[in-house]
Amino acid sequence: MSGRSFPLYLTEEQHAAIRQAAELSGSSMTEVVRGLIDVHLVSDSPPTDLTPLIGAYSVGHPTDVGAEKDTMLEDALSALR
């Protein structure tokens, strides 16, 4: 990969956090740092704002999607048949 190098000194805590992240994702520590930079500094996508959609729809009856999602999905799939 072409690019520029940059000396980076980390605290023990920061180093341990990156090492742990690399172990978890099966990637190198360098890749973890590059990924963090991409996500937090380079991405050109706008931040998320779902607030204009809050309560935009009513289904006309109470739901509890946390507890009943699977049942609701089964109903939805049944309706497709």
Add this chain to the structure above:
Amino acid sequence: MLFADAGALFAVLISDDSHHLDASRVAAENRESRERLWTIDPVLTELWLLLRRDLGQVRADEAVGGLTKQGLQRESLRAEDFARSWQFGADWADQEFALTDRQAFSVMERTNRLRAWSYDKDFAIIRLGERRHHPLEIVR
């Protein structure tokens, strides 16, 4: 980066849901923090099915499209994510994790993004990593 599952997105959109007030608060906090929200396509398919059941296809399309227009990001699944999903099923055989959830766990593990917005108990149960050392940070 905060992952959103279908239940969380449904609860934001639907005023009748029991988690709507909590979800509305999370959406407002998310806007203030400017933390990016992401999901995977299987979650959006689940959400579309849930919405279509009561709202019909046109409004389900409108709602799911609205979420992406508002900046909800879609992370693509890779071949290794599918493989890891099956492994989650075998490793956690005493649980009944849905395939969509296992795919989400796989992408979270691969990308090391461990924050999840969900009202599903399975997200509080799962532990990621080969040694199952890493719980998700649940937002609700």
